[in-house]
Amino acid sequence: MEDKSRTLHLGVMPTGSGAIGDERAWLNPAEPADASVNASWYQEVSAIAEAGLFDFVFLSDSVFANLAGAPHSITRMEPLALLSYLAAGTRNIGLVGTVSTTYQHPYNLARSMMTLDHISGGRAGWHVVTSVGEQAARNFGMPEQQAHETRYARAAESVQVVQALWRSFDEDAFPRDRSTGQFLDPHAVHKVAHHGEFFDVEGPLNIGRSLQGEPVIFQAGYSAPGVRLGAETADVIFSLPIDTQAALAHRARVTEAARSHRPKHLSDPLFMAGIVAITGATETEAQDRYEEFLRLHDRDRELIARVLRAVERDAGKDPVTSPQLTELVTAEDVKRAHKNEGSWLSTDLQHSLEVGHRFNEAIERIAERYRLILVGTPEQLADTFEEWFRSGAADGFILQVSDRKLFRDFVELVVPELQRRGLFRESYPERATLRGLLGISSATPAD
Template sequence: MSSRESATQPDALPPLHLGAMLTASGAPDDERAWLDPSEPTNASVSPDWYREVAQIAEQATFDFLFIADAVFVDLDSPAHYLSRFEPLSALSFLAGVTSHIGLVGTFSTSYQEPYNLARMLMSLDHLSRGRAGWNVVTSLGDRAARNFGLDAQRDHETRYARATEAIDVVRALWRSYEADAFPRDRASGTFLDQSKVHTLNHRGEHFSVAGPLNIERSPQGEPVIFQAGQSAPGMALAAHSADCVFGMQTTIEDALAYREGIRGAMAGSDRPEPKLYIKVMIAFADAPGRADEAAREYLVRHGALDELRGRVSRAIEREIEVGDASTITDRDIARGHVNEGTWLFEHLTEDRDAGRTLGESVERLLGRDRLVFAGTGEEIADEMVEWQRAGAAEGFIMQVSNRAEFRRVRDELAPALRVRGALRDAYPEDATLRGLLGLAERN
């Protein structure tokens, strides 16, 4: 049966949802992007680069652009992390040069007040006519804490409790006004119907916020909430609050297990289950049957093993040599947890318990720390559909730093997905981000 025929069968699935994470000069997984002579060395602070990539994504009918962020700098980090735009500014710019695609930015609940978050994000939602999304993070590392008057980051449990309360407060502020609270009736002189205003008067463990917000609801009601926590508290936060979850699993089995973890955390809740989007790197091959070659070439081009060694060194705060035969210590595991989160904590713990050396542990990560879909557009489309049919994802977030490769996504992968019924042909008229993602709009 051909893929075109299979797309018309009764068990055909809804189209995949696709996001583009803009990493410009190169972040982990595309570390050496800035060395490509076809890309500007200053891509991470180039409005032209962001505009072009956003418009390619829109031409490919992607659902959203995604901007990750951190509130500190490590001078040994990849190029993109050393000099990059603040997300709200970048997304506000992109709102003016796009028409349909969603705009999702990362903002921390650890170092922002809910009132500011609610106001900034609702403003972006209005500026984009209902296309805004908020990726909620709690921020990792003591370096971030020291930029905000703290000696060290708050403990894991406190950060997630603060995040849960912050999201609840932000959502309550977004709902300060009923949909018809602003009649703007010149005849009667009534701009606001005060009976349709809801003050907050919140007093919680972490925040005290009176409200109401000083901006009304947007065309989609309120921005879409994304969350990317992999730990038990992170999954609990997603279960409590998220519309969409950003996953970094590298196998179908791991993605299904992660989804089950979210479902377990939602036991007894009447909230809709969050949609799961998996981060992926794309490596094109010029002929069928060369997917492995394309994936290897991608990893070599970006110095994946060197990058991993440096990333883990920074996380555990000691140098890892090539072929390092030293033992993984409790301190390595603890610092890895603080600076990188649950994924590294669990990996180092497993390797410590198995008696692996630190060098062996880093090398073993090479096959586990990133998902690379490689091959022709047809082969990559088949792999994406396989994940969707297995129930492992509603869609994917592609890391983008190379414009030529991203044009191939538009010109080769997107048509192959459409043939399979796995990508829309065009945007619906006046669609909001909630509409694109199949989420209920907030009235």
Template sequence: MSEKRGAKILARRDQIKLGAFLYLTGHHLAAWRHPDTWAGDQLEHYTEFARMAEAAKFDAVFIADIAAVRLDKAEAAAHSAHSGVSHFEPLTLLSVLAAVTNCIGLVGTASTTFNDPYNVARQFASLDHISNGRAGWNAVTSSDPNAAPNFGHAEHVQHADRYKRAEEFADVVAGLWDSFDDDAFVRDRASGSYYDQSKMRVLNHAGDFFQVRGPLNTPRSPQGRPVMVQAGSSDAGKDLAARTAEVVFTVQSTLASAKDFYADLKSRAQSFGRSPDAIKILPGLFPVVGESVSEAEEKLEELQDLILPIVGLSLLEGLAGRTVRLADYPIDGPLPDLPLTNNQVSRQALVVELARRENLSIRQLYKRLAASRGHLTVVGTASQVADEMQAWFEEFGADGFNVMPATIPGGLRDFCHLVIPELQRRGLFRHDYSGRTLRHHLGLKRPDAMDMLSPLAPAHRGLLAGQ
């Protein structure tokens, strides 16, 4: 794929895409206990993170969401920043970040299980206007059962039903974003015409989960539509992503599995009549970077030593699908057989495969997952991290990465100061922004109104006001 590792790539003409994943105090389970992490959770911390990522020319800041305190593991939650407690709701926070940055994309999470399409469409269209075209919506089906009782459900919605709802939800949101043509708002003072009624569409959607009239009471946004992001890796999740997503955040721990996922998802996109280039695949990357290998390893070991067993077991139980109580098994014994879960289906499969492949004990497994929760982990020098990223990129395991700093701000600072210059030296990453919108950064086309991503589109066409 290239003359040699570290040389400028030859086969791919694009460059690596990078998201900066802002997650609480850092992605390592014990990050909050480490001195390289912010104490507390203040707005200034988030604005500094976004500005640091923008100075390094990241494509986007990525913010996940948690809609519940993890009461099923209350004692463990009380000892962990990964407890479900977060000071800021994503859209509120991203609106602030839009005001203190100029170019970096702003991707936030909103659940298709616990929201309504009209509100989500309006919120992200507003963020796109506020940011002058930098918004992205990460559509999730919400795997955490703790959230269900907060939204009127006695128990968590079944996995298959969550994805059926998500498909219709995404179609409705996309249709609402196309309520007006780009040039509908003429605002002609002389004639008194504010908008051209013939360039407005009433959705009139009636489906299995939603009845939404529309139109959205927002002009078409700068990007046409905010960028659609999705993170499912089950078969249902991959079908949803292949049909609706433009960026896919995925959990892959080996290049072989990443290449399989990449090829599968791009092929599924083609089966829905989409170009493979219309989807950018960004696996999570957990980098621990040092000036030397030993320094990087020491950084990780410092964090590993801060993990309380009760917290490690709780994390593992959650990632394994919440089907067994692992405290009932020897902590230095093997992972027991797990019943199938209704929660994180694809993540449970990844956890079991990792434990069996590497013959890990329960303690060894939670220490592995405490760092990256199953994502690609690279511990070493900037050159070693860049080597791994380049291999995944050139061998079509990734179009880029969602970077998951172990600690915040220290982990992001290390990546920006050490890895970014190495990627730039190799010609793998930009030196500066060449545009202002998230679509431009990612190399995604701006969709025309009613250029829908799904087979639902013809049903919306021509539904003009009054018809």
């Protein structure tokens, strides 16, 4: 039987001056051209989200400047510093930051994330990534990036160490009893004493537990090692499916991996689908806004350019007319795509290699599977959300936002319709934590 107590979850991913799918957001005269490094812009997006009772703000990140990419990948703020700023201006909404396990040591990572959790009153989340790109590796003194399997093995160990550090102190480790003079209960302290393949960490961490115990773990891997990492560690899986069938298939992959690899004390992960949502009071208004969105961002041209860059082929002055589009996809193209973009692209190109696609055919297929854009009236969007939610294709959605007007209209028009259907909360709970908002129990294993 369906659990009627379940409610839909919503997150927002601000993409500032333009990221993948909204690359030319900075050309919108209603938005600041420097939105990606404009703290006030992020603060306003967070305020709109909090007014809409959203679960969290989600900040993506990379550790190199992709000068050939979208503006948001050239210049943007470090997530945890920005989220600490947003914590001061918000009260209830969760704050999720992307931090790489490949280029961060677990001790510093654990301390920074737990500090954000304390600053925000238990609203922090960590999006675990392994990072791709040779330039990222060279920024950290490596001649080339580590092998895919190595990065994920390091990530699994990193999460293990970070969580052990977060659990260095029991919840009651600090009595701070002035009458007895006891600040710390030494029996409630746990050494980590981790000696693994990648890390040696003694512990304990030099900061105690937060209101929610420890930050929520997010993960978004699609490759076999990525699926296993999510199955082993994640509280929330962030995916980019193009339809319910693809979403259910990905959920099944993670669920199958979880049977073998997920610790028994962890509840099943939530699945959140990344989308762009465009609404209007009428179908005509919604469709007009969609056409305007496509014209502004010229998504076909941007996708062609991105794929050709990823496989290190010359896109020329006009990617749409590049002669490379009539070339067959090769094994070397697949290898380069995996190195520069990761499995989301290499998996599709591998399929195209096997069936003998040329690049124009491969990119046409990718465009159909690339980014889910939902367009319609509030009732139509709510219908789609409910279909995904009831079918198990998604427990919620993460909205990519670079246009505050479109986002505000979603909050003012679609959220009330979701509430009317009993799909979404009507208020925040008292002393909201991110775990509380998402309905995720404590991550600590039972003694």
